[in-house]
Amino acid sequence: MERVPILKLGRTLFVSIQIDLQDDSVMRLQEDLAAELAATGATGVIIDITAVEIVDSFIGRMLTMIGSISRLFDAETVLVGMRPAVAITLTELGLSLRGVRTALNAEKGLELLGGSA
């Protein structure tokens, strides 16, 4: 199982998913992020999915859960870089990713977090 690295930039945790996600990797990311939030007191999480070719219902649910978990640590999650084909497919699949904020790219995501980096 490959792990997704988490970078800390100021008060923001930055995650760029560059691997073909399997279920265990996403669950691991969720645990690693929760630990990192608790340890650092970060106030924002940016998840970059520019390189992610598909988001199915499991991955989508995990992303939503990451948003909920972050909130419990008083941090906001922004999902950035979703591909158009992924957005269309997610919508048709019936997933709304409710509770997760989105932005076009990492730069806009940071702005949304109030430049907390």
Next chain:
Amino acid sequence: MDELPIASGDDVVRVRQRVRVVAADSGLSLVDQTKLVTAASELARNALVYGGGGTARIEAVTSAAGRAGVRVGFSDDGPGIADLDLALTDGWTTGSGLGLGLSGARRLVDEFELTSKPGRGTSVVVIKWSR
């Protein structure tokens, strides 16, 4: 025809990658490729989680009207599904998921055939045609 085992999370990823290659070679648009790969991911996971593992068969096909497409079949020897209509209802699940896997996968493809009997395993065959 490619036949791939589904026995681990890595296998699910391999099925997705193989479906992507065949879909691209068959001339499916990027959106249609993504829909088919996403549906394949849902169905491969179902075979793994609910069926205890199984097999995926991926094949380029041509319709009677000459359209290119991709057929992907999934089969497992798991406990099977007692109520197919219920299993295809949005939000219904026996697991911890959202209950969108099977119903969502059906929406993402052009043809969807689900065969299952309790104790006899489950088979799902889907086709996505190029436009």
